[in-house]
Amino acid sequence: MGLIDKFDAIIGASFGFEFDSHQAKGIMEISGLKQEFDMIEVKTQTADGKYVLNKIVGRAKSGTVTITRALTEDTQFADWVKEAAEGKLPRTNGSVIVYDTMMSPIMRYSLIDCQPASLEIGTLKAADTAVTTEKLTLHHVGMQVEKG
Secondary structure (H helix, E strand, O other), X not given: OOOOOOOOOOXXXXXXXXXXXXXXXXXXXXXXXXOOXXXXXXXXXXXXXXXXXXXXXEEEOOEEEEEEEEOOOOOHHHHHHHHHHOOOOOOEEEEEEEEOOOOOEEEEEEEEEEEEEEEEEOOOOOOOOOOOEEEEEEEEOEEEEEEO
């Protein structure tokens, strides 16, 4: 009897974000996780005169990730944006960690040299019962995908 590969889908509700040894709390959504590369076109000619066009992978592209969380008394995001605006904070690495149902890390998306670009507070409405959110937008120079 041969081996059967086991494949379990990842539950999207189990994830977190860390930066500079801080664990961000109350994360509701993370968008923009994307690893992309420049593509370089190489044009050559064969011995019989035909043109051949090949594409090869070039440098990694920078990216933008948006992290949405419930607005609370926690000022981590606002402090990070303020320090960056004042030039006090160098770029840092951040990680999105995806957990299994037992809260063990199964995937890690490391954002290299990231820094905050904006902080947006969700719509404030009088007498509304919806959760007020804050969105932190980060720019990074590359992303590494690691297991666990």
